[in-house]
Amino acid sequence: MKNNILLLALLALFTACNDFLDHSPDSDLDVTIDTEDKIAELLTGAYPQASYIAFLEPRTDNVEERPNGVHSRLNEAMYFWEDYDQEDLDTPLNYWNACYKASHKPTKH
Numbered sequence: 001m002k003n004n005i006l007l008l009a010l011l012a013l014f015t016a017c018n019d020f021l022d023h024s025p026d027s028d029l030d031v032t033i034d035t036e037d038k039i040a041e042l043l044t045g046a047y048p049q050a051s052y053i054a055f056l057e058p059r060t061d062n063v064e065e066r067p068n069g070v071h072s073r074l075n076e077a078m079y080f081w082e083d084y085d086q087e088d089l090d091t092p093l094n095y096w097n098a099c100y101k102a103s104h105k106p107t108k109h
Helices: 002-022 036-044 053-059 073-079 092-103
Strands: none
Touching: 053 073
8 A cells, every 4th residue: 555655746746847848948048049150159258357356365375464455344354254245347236237138138039
């Protein structure tokens, strides 16, 4: 009896997924790639227009104290692994938003 229930559960699981898996996860990105221009657009549209170096570099071992250097709130927050919720240029939030925009850029048809 236990094996029958397990078999029925597995059968239901596999048959229930067919409709779900047949649909494209994002209909906006359902593009027929049939020219070099479409390939180039797809590849270049996937990259953000922002940089992560300014906020990730202070979190690495490449950082040292610069007594005469310029200290910014961003550098200090990143050095101490604190949250920084400003959307200035080259901040984590700006980079996140730029990555999201790049991956969801509408394509030309």
